[in-house]
Amino acid sequence: MADVLTLDGIRKSYNVGTPVETEVLHGIDLTMQRGDFLALMGPSGSGKSTLLNIIGLLDRPTGGRLLINGEDTGQLGDSALTHLRGHAIGFVFQYHYLISAFTARENVMMPMLVDCGRPDAAMEQRADELLDRVGLSKWRNNSASNMSGGQQQRVAVARALAMDPALVLADEPTGNLDTKSADDVFELMRQINRERGTTFLLVTHNDDLAARCDRIVRVVDGRIAG
Amino acid sequence: MKRWLPFEWIAAVRFLLDGAVQTLVIVGGIAIGVGVIVFMSAMLAGLQANFIKRVLTSVPQIQLLPPDQVARPLRGQPGTIEAAVVQRPTQRMISIDQWPKIRAEMQARPDVVYAAATASGSALALRGDTSRAVTLYGIEPEIYFKIVKVPDFIVAGEAQVTTEGILIGIELASDLGASLGDKIIVSTPLAGNRILTIKGIFDFGNKAANQRNTFVTLRNAQSMLGLIGGVTSIDLTVADIYAAESIAQEVQAMLQVKADSWIKTNAQFFTAVQAQQNSNTLIRLFVGLSVAFGIAAVLIVTVIQRSKDIGILRAMGTRRGQILRVFLIQGGLLAFVGSVLGSALGALALFTWHRSARQVDGSELFPLILDVDLFVWAAVLATATGVAAAIAPALRAARLDPVVAIRG
DSSP, X not given: OOOSEXXXXXXXXXXXXXXXXXXXXEXXXXXXXXXXXXXXXXOTTSSHHHXXXXXXXXXXXXXXXXXXXXXXXXXXXXXXXXXXXXHHEEEEOTTOOOOTTSBHHHHHHHHHHHHHSSOOHHHHHHHHHHHHHTTOGXXXXXXXXXXXXXXXXXXXXXXXXXXXXXEEEEESTTTTSOHHHHHHHHHHHHHHHHHHOOEEEEEOSOHHHHHTSSEEEEEETTEXXX | OOTXXXXXXXXXXHHHHHTHHHHHHHHHHHHHHHHHHHHHHHHHHHHHHHHHHHHHTSSOSEEEEOOOOOOOOOOSOTTOOOOSSOOOXXXXXXXXXXXXXXXXXXXXXXXXXXXXXXXXXXXXEEETTEEEEEEEEEEOHHHHHHHSOHHHHXXXXXXXXXXXXXXXXXXXXXXXXXXXXXXXXXXXXXXXXXXXXXXXXXXXXXXXXXHHEEEEEHHHHHHHHTOTTOOSEEEEEESSGXXXXXXXXXXXXXXXXXXXXXXXXXXXXXHHHHHHHHHHHHHHHHHHHHXXXXXXHHHHHHHHHTHHHHHHHHHTTOOHHHHHHHHHHHHHHHHHHHHHHHHHHHHHHHHHHHHHOBOTTSSBSSOOOOOHHHHHHHHHHHHHHHHHHHHHHHHHHHXXXXXXXXXX
């Protein structure tokens, strides 16, 4: 079975070809298999976010190979990358980033809507199921701006699962929540990981949460430290 | 979420509703701009129609006249002495050569609506011991009245021109102390005196025309002016009044006649109409431009405000083209809604102005012309302007780097 994610000597430099060229990732190797629950840790400025953006196909590496579900992304054009990102990767960000103009249910439907072009009953049903799974059925018609941080982050988790992606990237998903909510959101992701076998890559500064993950990968100065 | 709506429309409408105050302000701005355009266009069209009606209902749009008579000295003959100065000959009253053929030719042209032959010349109108110099127009009433709408200006009697009848202006009637049914003598050097009955009195709203113009049958005029079987002019109305001068020039180049259009004979008036049209176009252009810049400015701000939403949408697989369309639709929607409100605003202002603005004599300043086309065009052009104005902000949104957008 193919790995969900393979990083092979990933390098990233900024200001390429100028006197101030800076390399922030110096050859990262990493593989993740289906059902992995991995914590990515490291101090600020170590290159975690850059690495996460590259894995999320939001940024391109300047060297090395990145494979998602066994597909080499180096050869893909912008629209193919966008398509792959929409189908294979789900995002949960620190500041939840629900779209305030839409309700919780519509936010969960959004990745499917973007993909299909028009809303339909199946999308609504799937959004309702996901909201039910994250315990927010009652809140589905609430506008995103009328929900607490913890609730918004649960909606964000449901949204990340909408396309049933192989990989969910969570960038400090609990960084902005109180301890109770943080714990709830973490547990939710952990349960989904176990139930569905969805691979999770979690960037976190929280040692307690990291300890509850299957693996911890530390990035220091653009290299994997262990 | 409406099931039949595509994602781009849903997102565009929701983003506009989410920023309701901003949306209301810009829609208000667009509505005022479109309202001004609709109001000005309709009012100027009305004023212009009124002016043109006043000018063109009492004169033909094109008049074909016999060519100028010129002296042709014999030159270059051996033994002749050339005159240093060649005097212009007097312009005798002559008929247009082959006029029935020319009239038929004119009537057959697709750009000519009516062609009427008239015989006109000077005469004296006498009653008692009063005499007045008049211009005698010999007309074929059934067609001439379609060109110069004399029946519309009749204030007493009817626009009936019979063998024994004559139509005169209100000023002439007052000068001669004559009223409807009275007899007057019309005297010409060639035919002497002729007694005619006043069948109708008209008021063209122009003192000179009311004093001088008189209408009799073509046959009467021909015999009184010594033009048996001839006519002195062929009067035309054309389909497009602004093409009158070019048609006149074409006819003059083609036939042995002199052709004068209303544009040439009313040059000052025409210049005024043109200037008014030009200033109207300029005002419309600048109002349109300011509306376009307003839409662009608001959308640029929206793109900045929405950059995180755009970033997250891009992260979840939204294509650049979809983002581009979301903002183009927003531009079009803002302009369309603004133009509908603006059209209503313009029409309301027009009604109010039409009701309150009156001429000195109490008649309406301009006819109320509310052309559906004007509103349709206002909406279509405004929407197109909105979409065009949204191009730059939409491109900016589509090109946003999701990493930068999410980081804010």
